[in-house]
Amino acid sequence: MxxxxxxxxxxxxxxxxxxxxxxxxxxxxxxxxxxxxxxxxxxxxxxxxxxxxxxxxxxxxxxxxxxxxxxxxxxNIPTKKQLVDPFRQGQIVEEGVGYRQTVVIRSYEVGPDKTTTIESILNLLQETALNHVWMSGLLGDGFGATHGMMRNNLIWVVSRMQVQVDHYPIWGEVMEIDTWVGASGKNGMRRDWLLRSQATGLVFARATSTWVMMNQQTRRLSKMPDEVRAEIAPWFVEKQAIPDDCPEKIHKLDSNARYVKSGLKPKRSDLDMNQHVNNVKYVRWMLEGIPDEFLENHQLSDIILEYRRECGISDNVQSLCEPSQVGIITNGVQPSNMISLLNGFSLSSGIIEGKELLQSLNPEPFSYTHLLQAKGESKNEEIVRGKTYWRKKRAMG
Incomplete structure (x- = not known):
């Protein structure tokens, strides 16, 4: 033979x-x-x-x-719209324009506490988004690019993303992920997700993102051509998983940030099909700046990412991290609620001795501001600004 x-x-x-x-x-x-x-x-x-x-x-x-x-x-890329994909456990919903995929949480998608990691959730968001385009019949052989985009040498790049996690799925859990798209200004596209338990309907997480087009050769942002708009506009839905009427502004950190981690180098395995570092890798670098003792006892409840430039294989990356404010973290009680709860109470010695209220209070940073930047000889260039919010770890996601 x-x-x-x-x-x-x-x-x-x-x-x-x-x-x-x-x-x-x-x-x-x-x-x-x-x-x-x-x-x-x-x-x-x-x-x-x-x-x-x-x-x-x-x-x-x-x-x-x-x-x-x-x-x-x-x-086997479909050339026309598909309603059901048995191989990906996916189907078209939302009156023919949304997408729903059933996934099982695998052993390599969870951490030591058996709950899904934020990186795994982000990977699932990316995969379901691509599968949505796949089933639409619009997919060329690019990374989520339509036929019109490929004719114009365009690719998608994410400019902003937010993920809110209420509960983390556990190993072996069956989860349904719904995703849909909508317009974002004249030249952008919004994509949202809703993650929930198939068994109970419990909502695990919500996510939203904004995407723009980049010329693959010049690496510059591009306007949306009319033929591309004609391809994707029929799929737009006026529905939001996370309202963004007043998006939070993330301030830029400088060298005075409390935590700085330098010498982060992309590997070839970090690159996606568009030849730049995958956005999930950015999150991993950002979280490396947070102290280990904090990560051991807290779960990420909300993350906001603002992408400024792409990161390539030759970049030398630095991760900066600053506790945004000192507040109160409780088991599921938000700081604003605790402030209203305390109004009208006198912290007398009796309450303090009883410890019924103050035992649950934990004065620690409950949010962090992040910055990833490419270190250069003459200047540093921003890659991603980020903001993370945290809560005390729960026993089971």
């Missing part, structure tokens, strides 16, 4: 049997358009349209038309 791999060209492996004399193959497990040792299979192609590969005394010729077909067969 001889095995020949031409994955750089056709993205598949050819396997065939050759007798000891090196004559014609006994068996050929490959699609039409392949020749072995000059013996043609079911179809032939003009010599100018054929690529050849030699190894071990045998010659394999592959039709260039087959190269395209092989990739399309492997990806």
């Amino acid at each position: 001889a095995s020949f791999s031409i994955s750089k060209l056709a993205f598949f492996t050819v396997k065939c049997s050759i007798n000891r004399d090196g004559h014609e193959a006994n068996r050929l497990n490959i699609i039409n358009g392949i020749k072995v040792n000059g013996t043609s299979s079911l179809s032939s192609a003009p010599q100018s349209d054929v690529l050849t590969h030699k190894e071990g005394g045998s010659t394999i010729s592959v039709s260039k038309n087959v190269l395209i077909n092989a990739q399309e067969i492997r990806q």
